[in-house]
Amino acid sequence: MDKQAVFAQVANLEERIGELYGELGSLKKKIMELLEENSKLQIENENLRNRLERQTHKQGDVSVPLGEGFDALARLYHEGFHVCNVHYGSMRTEGDCLFCLSFLHKS
Incomplete structure (x- = not known):
C-alpha cells in the first residue's frame, strides 16, 4: 500500500x-x-x-373563593409555576422570576 x-x-x-x-x-x-x-x-x-x-x-x-383570582395566582407561583405573561403556566426551575414578582407586587 x-x-x-x-x-x-x-x-x-x-x-x-x-x-x-x-x-x-x-x-x-x-x-x-x-x-x-x-x-x-x-x-x-x-x-x-x-x-x-x-x-x-x-x-x-x-x-379559592370567587373573586380571589390574585390569591390563586400567588398560590400557583408559590407552588412553582410562572404567573407572568412571558412564561405563564410553565414550571419555575431556576428560583424566582422577576416578571412574576413584578406582576404580583403591582397589586
Whole structure:
C-alpha cells in the first residue's frame, strides 16, 4: 500500500469519526432535553397529586373563593409555576422570576 492510499484512508476515517462525533453530540443533547422534561413532568405530577389529595381531604370545600383570582395566582407561583405573561403556566426551575414578582407586587 503506498503512502497516498494510507493517507487517504486515514483522512476518510477521520471524516467518519467526525460525523459520528457530531451525531453522538446530537443524541447526547436530545437525551439531556428528555431527562430535563421528564424531571419537570415528575415535579408537576407530584404537585398535582398533592393538590388533588388536599382537595379530597377537604371533602368538597372550595379552596379559592370567587373573586380571589390574585390569591390563586400567588398560590400557583408559590407552588412553582410562572404567573407572568412571558412564561405563564410553565414550571419555575431556576428560583424566582422577576416578571412574576413584578406582576404580583403591582397589586
